[in-house]
Amino acid sequence: MSLFTYILLGFLIVCAVSVTFSKKLLNSILIFMSYSLVMSIVWMVLESPDLAITEAAVGAGVTSVLFFVTLKKIQAMVGDQHEK
Amino acid sequence: MKRKNNAFFRWFYGETDTMLGKVEIRPQREEAFKEEDPGELLADHQTLRERIYEGKEDGKFWFFDRIYRVAALFFCLALIFILLVNVSWLPPSGEASNPANNEVPVRYIESGLQETGAVNIVTGMILDYRAFDTFGESNVLFIATVTVLILMRLDPEKKARVRKGIPVYKKPEDELTVAQAQANDRLYEPKNDVILQRVAGFLVPVIVIFGVYVILNGHLSPGGGFSGGAIIGAGLILYLNAFGFEKTERFFTEKTYKWVCFAALTFYCLAKSYSFFTGANHLESGIPLGTPGAILSSGLILPLNICVGLVVACTMYAFYALFRKGGF
Numbered sequence: 001m002s003l004f005t006y007i008l009l010g011f012l013i014v015c016a017v018s019v020t021f022s023k024k025l026l027n028s029i030l031i032f033m034s035y036s037l038v039m040s041i042v043w044m045v046l047e048s049p050d051l052a053i054t055e056a057a058v059g060a061g062v063t064s065v066l067f068f069v070t071l072k073k074i075q076a077m078v079g080d081q082h083e084k
Numbered sequence: 085m086k087r088k089n090n091a092f093f094r095w096f097y098g099e100t101d102t103m104l105g106k107v108e109i110r111p112q113r114e115e116a117f118k119e120e121d122p123g124e125l126l127a128d129h130q131t132l133r134e135r136i137y138e139g140k141e142d143g144k145f146w147f148f149d150r151i152y153r154v155a156a157l158f159f160c161l162a163l164i165f166i167l168l169v170n171v172s173w174l175p176p177s178g179e180a181s182n183p184a185n186n187e188v189p190v191r192y193i194e195s196g197l198q199e200t201g202a203v204n205i206v207t208g209m210i211l212d213y214r215a216f217d218t219f220g221e222s223n224v225l226f227i228a229t230v231t232v233l234i235l236m237r238l239d240p241e242k243k244a245r246v247r248k249g250i251p252v253y254k255k256p257e258d259e260l261t262v263a264q265a266q267a268n269d270r271l272y273e274p275k276n277d278v279i280l281q282r283v284a285g286f287l288v289p290v291i292v293i294f295g296v297y298v299i300l301n302g303h304l305s306p307g308g309g310f311s312g313g314a315i316i317g318a319g320l321i322l323y324l325n326a327f328g329f330e331k332t333e334r335f336f337t338e339k340t341y342k343w344v345c346f347a348a349l350t351f352y353c354l355a356k357s358y359s360f361f362t363g364a365n366h367l368e369s370g371i372p373l374g375t376p377g378a379i380l381s382s383g384l385i386l387p388l389n390i391c392v393g394l395v396v397a398c399t400m401y402a403f404y405a406l407f408r409k410g411g412f
Binding site: 046048049050052053054057058061062065066069070073 | 177204206207298306307308310311314315317318321400403404407408
């Protein structure tokens with residue numbers, strides 16, 4: 001494994017830890033999204049492009065959009081605007 | 085087709101209810117709305133807070149409080165330790181002596197191209213050797229949509245009120261505040277954002293064409309029905325966000341979803357059952373494999389890819405539409 005892969009794997013761990021420790025739900029979703037993107041690059045490095053495409057489309061795309069809609073539905077995004 | 089007017093068809097089209105009059109049905113009572121003194125409510129709240137949250141300090145609950153915190157930390161660390169130990173026992177990836185390197189992948193790699201006709205071995209595996217796994221996945225997606233439909237659907241009466249712009253709530257004290265109503269997408273749609281509409285106008289055709297490409301070339305290059313369908317679904321969601329439900333309802337309604345999913349899943353099941361039946365009994369299936377590398381090759385894989393892609397794209401769109409509007 002090259003240095004590039006180690007950097008990516010380290011980024012994955014940092015993302016996974018910071019998802020749980022971030023206070024705002026919106027930030028958690030964005031970090032989760034970047035986790036999926038980096039994961040798809042890792043799949044590419046591990047020579048499985050099929051999984052990489054699926055991870056990018058489902059993990060980074062559709063899942064995060066559904067999370068956003070859920071946040072809007074439970075009105076968790078409104079609270080942030082009032083604080084400003 | 086002229087439909088017959090017997091009891092089954094009347095039940096099927098929802099005209100009669102066979103249970104009506106034969107089962108004891110108790111009407112639900114409306115809960116009486118009780119006027120409560122705000123001061124009393126506040127006092128109750130205060131007592132609850134004092135009793136539950138700040139009562140720990142008077143010595144009764146401090147023991148459990150500490151124990152719970154220590155136990156939570158302990159269990160977390162134990163779980164991390166167990167998982168790490170398990171991972172350390174896994175064989176290193178890419179080793180020749182790994183237990184996964186038995187006769188199955190050898191067969192797939194060596195004779196996959198002759199037996200399935202697919203240049204992409206992964207697609208040959210998931211849509212030919214292991215096609216029923218993929219069928220199960222498509223069914224799981226369909227069942228998940230049905231579950232979301234049960235949870236999030238608005239009934240037709242409410243839907244009509246939403247379309248006319250009347251709030252859904254019956255009692256005046258349940259009416260939304262202005263901020264809540266503006267946050268509610270069911271009432272104010274679309275927002276007609278110019279930037280979003282322009283960008284979507286460029287991007288949506290490209291995204292959908294790329295998804296179609298990924299599906300149609302599933303047996304030649306990386307990708308396939310699932311990923312291509314997810315890409316098309318994401319494109320549809322972007323289009324919906326930019327232009328609103330009125331535009332998408334011209335080509336995608338609940339009926340479209342129902343029939344596309346039904347036709348795709350049934351075709352998948354029948355085609356693959358036929359192929360497995362003939363294959364297991366060493367019969368001639370009559371499905372040409374074609375020349376490997378051409379678009380029209382590899383037998384059933386291309387139509388099955390299209391079926392999976394249709395189901396996945398419709399499901400992704402349906403999830404989003406159900407979450408946003410409670411219908412299609």
